[in-house]
Amino acid sequence: MAIVNEPQPQPQSQPQPQQMQEAVHTEPALPPPPVGQDYELRIYSHSSFFYWWPVWVIGFIIALMTRVEGMQVQLAPGLKPVWFHLSKNPGVFFAVVLFLVIVMTNVTVRGLASVIVVISIMFLTVLFAYLGWWDYILEWLPELSIYMNMGFYIFVSTLLFLVWAGSVFLYDRMTYWSIRPGQITHNAIIGGAEKSYDTRGMVFEKVNQDLFRHWILGLGSGDLHITTTGARREEIHIPNVLFVNAKVHALEKLIAIRPDQFTPAHA
DSSP states (O other), X not given: OOOOOOOOOOOOOOOOHHHHHHXXXXXXXXXXXXXOOOOOEEEOOXXXXXXXXXXXXXXXXXXXXXXXXXXXXXXXTTSOOEEEOSSSHHHHHHHHHHHHHHHHHHSOOBTHHHHHHHHHHHHHHHHHHHHTHHHHHXXXXXGOOOOOOHHHHHHHHHHHHHHHHHHHHTGGGGEEEEEETTEEEEEETTXXXXXXXXXXXXXXXXXXXXXXXXXXXXXXXXXXXXXXXXSSOOEEEXXXXXXXXXXXXXXXXXXXXXXXXXXXXXX
């Protein structure tokens, strides 16, 4: 009997851990699934009453100063004593702030005119000092005395604050502009009215050159001018937009997105 030695199968070598690790790293990673994003920018136009915030802020501060540093004065026998500040400066300061806010919110000084006004004020200040006129002015100021009790500051400041808050957070938000890729819409909450425009070819212009109103009182606000194209060309004016630089930057990003690339979050 002949015995034939059949070849035994060779055991396969097991891959080393290092080789397995290298194989894992070389496998291509799957891209994450696309996630929809809702691109929308809302722009609110505020009334000029927004710029009145320094009046009620200063009024509350002076009322607190009157309560802490003042004293109770009985104006006539039988009347309840009221709180007055001993210094005339709080009343004068409040009157000056009120006057400046009224002027700044009603007189528009933009661009080169605002620079001329600032330079003129600096020039007159130096000129009065050179001519020695400030001595006569300071001699006249001590005769100017304005005294108002704590109740006046609290009453006026509270009324202004309530009207200011209602205007900024309620009334001004009844209408707004909604910007999406390819479309800008004017929405009204009461009545549900809407008016849409195509953003193709639109021209956006930012105006915040009023030094006093936009930068001092508005803390970086501005106006937006939009010019549409097409057969019915319109000019849209959106005044008193807060943080206008950030809004314009976001607006430029939305306009750069083509409508066919836009995928809403609810799709």
